[in-house]
Amino acid sequence: MDARALGQYFENPDTLFQLVNNTAVCMVACNALNRTGVISRLLEGPADTAVLAASCQVPADRLARLLDYLTAHEIIEKAADGTYSANARTQVMHDARDYLVSTELGAKAGSKMHESLKGDGTPFEHFFGQPVFEYFSSNPDAAASFGGFMGWMTRRVQRFLFAEHRFEPFSTVVDIGGSMGDLLLAILEEYPGTNGILFDLPATAEIARAQVAESPLADRVEVVGGSFFEEVPTADLYTLKQILHDWNDEECRHILSTIRKAIVPGGRLAVIDHIVSDVPTPNEAQSTDIAMMIWDTGRERRLAEFEALFAASGYRLDRMTRNPAGHSVIEAVPV
Ligand SMILES: C[S@@+](CC[C@H](N)C(=O)[O-])C[C@H]1O[C@@H](n2cnc3c(N)ncnc32)[C@H](O)[C@@H]1O
Known part of the structure; x- marks a missing residue:
């Protein structure tokens, strides 16, 4: 998707208000209707407010206001007889439910950015205390939702x-x-013909184990809990x-060095991340870079910054497949 600058919204106060107010309100409305099961119910078929309110046990008046808001923004449909129905965007909203919930978490943490900028710790730590x-x-x-x-x-x-x-x-x-x-x-x-090991923190690995077990490929997967600051499988x-x-x-050099100790001769590392453009560009890499400043100690990087990390951790950049719209694949090999 083309990257578009948000600057146009700042040309006058009305468009600025539309952008900021609707981003916040839309997230709240989508999260509320996903969490109460209203969207799942709508995806099963058209229904009026009374039916939706009864089946999802929410008050009809406030439900109708939320539904009308999303109708106004073409995320659901409303017929002349007052019946609501799903459209293709309703399905996207449902598929993105865990993203929308995590965005809410990020918005809470982000409210502490100014405190974080003036002191130690990430905004997330300032808000959530860890x-x-x-x-x-x-x-x-929260972990399961973040995993989703x-x-x-x-x-x-x-x-x-x-x-x-191709790997x-x-x-x-x-x-x-x-x-x-x-x-x-x-x-x-x-x-x-290949096998895989899913490696993540013990608590996350535990949640993942159940999901992986349901896959037809489960017999090719081992799930291992641990920390990439300590030891990883070979x-x-x-x-x-x-x-x-x-x-x-x-911290990245630490992670890469842990892997360097385990990787077999001739092995490869495939980093799948955004690559930040040298010139500021209104794309996903640039916005996710700020998101990383909210969530943790990380950042999105330029290609030269990845190269420097590899060089300092016993690898060299070998090849790359650049994705202008999202995550690129950057492969390194041990030296
Ligand atoms: C941003 S998520 C990326 C998840 C996944 N790679 C993906 O792209 O969908 C970061 C992941 O790193 C895991 N993680 C964080 N610290 C870790 C550690 N010390 N050892 C192993 N995994 C860790 C988190 O639990 C989380 O699943």
């Missing part, structure tokens, strides 16, 4: 990943910080999707 992955380890519902969000992100980039990039032949791939296993399972499906391909962007340079 680093994001510790928070997820002690909040399984990550799976949604993976599905967004999957077409690019398999159409534009060199490998026998075992470890997906480092592999969340619920969406990427690993997609890779195993694309590369028959393999000949390591994928790190949206991992390095969570951490500062020193």
Whole structure:
């Protein structure tokens, strides 16, 4: 999708208000109607307010106001007889439910950006009192929702990943910080005859284990809990999707060095992350860079910054498949 600058909304106060107010209100409306089951019910078929209110046990008056808001913005449909129905955007809103919930978490944390800028700690730590992955380890519902969000992100980039990039032949791939296993399972499906290890923090690995067990590819997957700051399993391909962007340079060098100790000779590292343009550009890399400043100590990086991390951790950049619209694949090999 073309990157468009938000500057046009700042040309006058009315468009600025429309942008900011609707972004916040739309997120709230979508989250409320996803969480109360109204959207799932609408996706089953048309219904009026009374039916939706009764089946989802929410007050009809306020429900109608939320539905009318989303109707006004063409996210659902309303017929002349007052019946609401789903359209293609309603399905997108449902598919993106974990993303929308995580965005709400990010908005809470982001409200502390000014405090974080003037002191130590990330905005997330200022709001929630602990680093994001510790928070997820002690909040399984939030962790599962974040895992769903990550799976949604993976599905967004999957077409690019398999159409534009081919991994060199490998026998075992470890997906480092592999969340619920969406990427690993997609890779195993694309590369028959290979095996995979899903590696993530113990609490996340525990949630992922149940999801992976339901896959027809489960017998090719081992789920391992641990920390990439300590030790990772041995393999000949390591994928790190949206991992390095969570951490500062020193932490990234630590992660890469841990992998360097385990990787077999001839093995490869595939970093799947945004590449920031040298010239400020209104694309996903630029906005996610700020999101990383909210969530943790990380950042999105320029290609030269990845090269420097590799060089300092015992690798060299070998090749890259650039994705102008999203995550690129940057492969490095041990030296
Ligand atoms: C931004 S998510 C990316 C998830 C997945 N790679 C993807 O792209 O869908 C970061 C992942 O790193 C995991 N993680 C964080 N700290 C970790 C650690 N010390 N060891 C292993 N995994 C960790 C998190 O649990 C989370 O699943």
